[in-house]
Amino acid sequence: MKRIRREPGKFEVLKLFAALGRHEEFVLGDDESEKRFLEIISASLLRNKDNSALLHGLRAEDLFQYVAASLGKCILIKQEDTGEPLANSENVQLPDYLLVLHDKSRFLVEVKNCNKKEPPCKFNLKKTYLDKLMQYADIVDSELKIALYWSAWNQWTLVRPYQLECSNGKCSITMLKAIKMNEMETIGDFSVGTTPPLILRIVADTKKSRSIRKDGMGKFTIAGIELLCGDKNITDKTEKTYAFYFMLYGDWQSDKPVADIEDNKLVSIDHVVEPINKTAEQRFELLGSMSSMISRRYRELVSTPSGGEKVSIHLEPDSLGINIPKGYKGKALPLWIFYLRPNYGKGNK
Numbered sequence: 001m002k003r004i005r006r007e008p009g010k011f012e013v014l015k016l017f018a019a020l021g022r023h024e025e026f027v028l029g030d031d032e033s034e035k036r037f038l039e040i041i042s043a044s045l046l047r048n049k050d051n052s053a054l055l056h057g058l059r060a061e062d063l064f065q066y067v068a069a070s071l072g073k074c075i076l077i078k079q080e081d082t083g084e085p086l087a088n089s090e091n092v093q094l095p096d097y098l099l100v101l102h103d104k105s106r107f108l109v110e111v112k113n114c115n116k117k118e119p120p121c122k123f124n125l126k127k128t129y130l131d132k133l134m135q136y137a138d139i140v141d142s143e144l145k146i147a148l149y150w151s152a153w154n155q156w157t158l159v160r161p162y163q164l165e166c167s168n169g170k171c172s173i174t175m176l177k178a179i180k181m182n183e184m185e186t187i188g189d190f191s192v193g194t195t196p197p198l199i200l201r202i203v204a205d206t207k208k209s210r211s212i213r214k215d216g217m218g219k220f221t222i223a224g225i226e227l228l229c230g231d232k233n234i235t236d237k238t239e240k241t242y243a244f245y246f247m248l249y250g251d252w253q254s255d256k257p258v259a260d261i262e263d264n265k266l267v268s269i270d271h272v273v274e275p276i277n278k279t280a281e282q283r284f285e286l287l288g289s290m291s292s293m294i295s296r297r298y299r300e301l302v303s304t305p306s307g308g309e310k311v312s313i314h315l316e317p318d319s320l321g322i323n324i325p326k327g328y329k330g331k332a333l334p335l336w337i338f339y340l341r342p343n344y345g346k347g348n349k
Helices: 011-024 031-048 052-071 127-139 175-180 237-249 290-302
Strands: 074-079 097-101 106-114 122-126 143-150 155-159 165-167 170-174 191-194 198-204 222-229 232-234 258-262 265-274 285-289 336-338
Touching: 011 031, 052 074, 052 097, 052 106, 052 143, 052 290, 106 122, 106 127, 122 127, 122 175, 127 143, 127 170, 143 175, 155 175, 155 290, 170 175, 191 237, 198 237, 222 237, 232 237, 237 265, 237 290, 285 290
Parallel strands: 106 143
Antiparallel strands: 074 097, 097 106, 122 170, 143 155, 165 170, 191 285, 191 336, 198 222, 198 265, 222 232, 258 265
16 A cells, blocks of 8 residues: 655645635735745644644544554545535534545544543533534544544543543543443454464674673674574574564563573573563463554654654555564464454444
């Protein structure tokens, strides 16, 4: 899935000039109009760059398209809330995206960020806002779904509007209910597990100096890099790619590197990732959902050394995940794949 280039520097700037010009009565080619246009843009950027609620919402919208594209079930992802559409009613709100899947089914998605961490982790939305979204969905004859990014937990859920409980002008849903009703599987999300631990091993060259001094310091030359799953050495190229991705973006935790020293000489250094808690008598542990791993990679890519965040990233939208074929059978890296479907319960579907 590739982004269709539209030369934003050519088209979007002129469209923005026209949109602002409808209210400001701009004239293209008029020096005062162009000066006022630049002043409005500058003031808006200055005013909103520290608006955390707005920025987190926009970031969640941008992140969702990367998640949806990388999960692999969409053939089209179109930003829906662009321009100024004409309607015979003011009670209309454009959702963020239109998604079309491989089976040609389609639905609209409104993306929202919820950064609450403490129970009950409830997301709230004004009923009037939801009603406007529903009115638009009804006009274009498409189903509407709400994508919620629980950013403090790095978790995505996709729910239907009627699963929100509405009262006193407010509609809400808890994170636990959203997980129970989650439809992210429809766009390709899944959870994956393997045998712990995953190990990246740096092997010392035995033909060169690798002695450890009395002060604990020493120099060595790297002879090779190995990846291990449990006690098995991973040699397959594809499995190495999977294992390294899981180490970087899965939910398992890493501790300090562990050095293997024999006769005061370094043999290897292990970087180990494993789950904090292990399940007794179970061959595997879950690494997390693919949508969470994609989100973790996205957040890494937009972060800067100064602590800020980039406005966008330049990778193709479908490049942040990994493609695990249906029926995949691992060799040294066994995988357990779970497609989690919503539990509507009686009378809730």
